Amino acid sequence: MTQQVLVLPGDGIGPEITAEAVKVLEALKVSDGLDIDMTEDLVGGAAYDVHGVPLADETMDKAKAADAVLLGAVGGYKWESLDISVRPEKGLLRLRSEMELFANLRPAFLYPQLASASTLKPEVVAGLDILIVRELTGGIYFGQPRGIRTLENGERQGFNTYVYSESEIKRIAHVAFQAAMKRNKKLTSVDKANVLEVTELWREIVDDVAKEYPEVEVKHMYVDNAAMQLVLNPKQFDVMVTGNMFGDILSDEASMLTGSIGMLASASLDANNKGMYEPSHGSAPDIAGQNKANPLATILSAAMMLRYSLGREDLAEKIENAVGKVLDQGLRTGDIYSDGDKLVTCSEMGDAVVAAL
């Protein structure tokens, strides 16, 4: 059956980079019989300008009905003074919460051709290939009660609640184990079980779920050590799974090991592997409309979409290999350019990936 993909280009460089990902998917429809229908709609500031809200109800309904959503980026100077309730980012948050996207997958993958772009020594990061699985809808960012209260002595006190239920831990653990099964079968679960009871339970449940995946080698690591190991010896990791807050921090740390924001894809999945796919970067208003942006993070997000939601691992790999070939040819957008490379535009990069498929 034809699968439905909702494309939400968004703002800033969003329309430019998603156009290149769509170009790649269109090429695969012709060359490899990829059976998808793509429909476009508005999100973020672009939706606000037309509907007065950053995500119209009809768009939300289309997203829920689709097999996958491919998103560019939202936000920009034009909408910064809007009331917080209608800012472009609210469109993203609504998509994540109403689609129940509890699992965020962020690969930190370094193409060997770009090893010199990292701030770490090339020998430390060359060959880096980590997948961080972050729980996205629970933990301390959502726990109740929360707030700022005044104590009897008149002093104010801020408080949040770090909670995870067994079912929340179980479902994110399954996502991580399944991802590990498709990779090198090594999983590191990150917690602070020596101090926080909530992560003591986390560790216990991860060990329970592990029994269903005997081929996966499981390690537990305290978050402070994980932060250190990521810069000391990042290549020891294959898949890492952790809660919302630790994942927020560690995934940014890991992504920066690769040194290139324009290369990093992401996926956010629900319980049925339906998901939303987007580059890890923002809408880059400083270079919007100039055909300068790097479309590879969005093209690689489309590859993740083929892998996790559309059941086409073969085509995901095909895209990833094509990106490798293009980098071998020395083609670079400005963000990953160094002396001696061939500087190309956003659309030239997309054309080159299509040619390399």
Ligand code: NAD
């Ligand atoms: P940003 O990621 O948009 O840009 C940071 C820097 O990286 C800029 O210099 C930009 O030119 C560059 N950059 C980013 N993506 C690039 C690409 N593909 N190719 C080449 N260069 C690229 O972050 P920011 O400047 O902090 O935020 C800009 C806007 O994006 C804000 O409105 C912010 O709220 C929004 N934002 C959106 C998302 C999202 O849609 N998921 C995420 C982060 C920020």
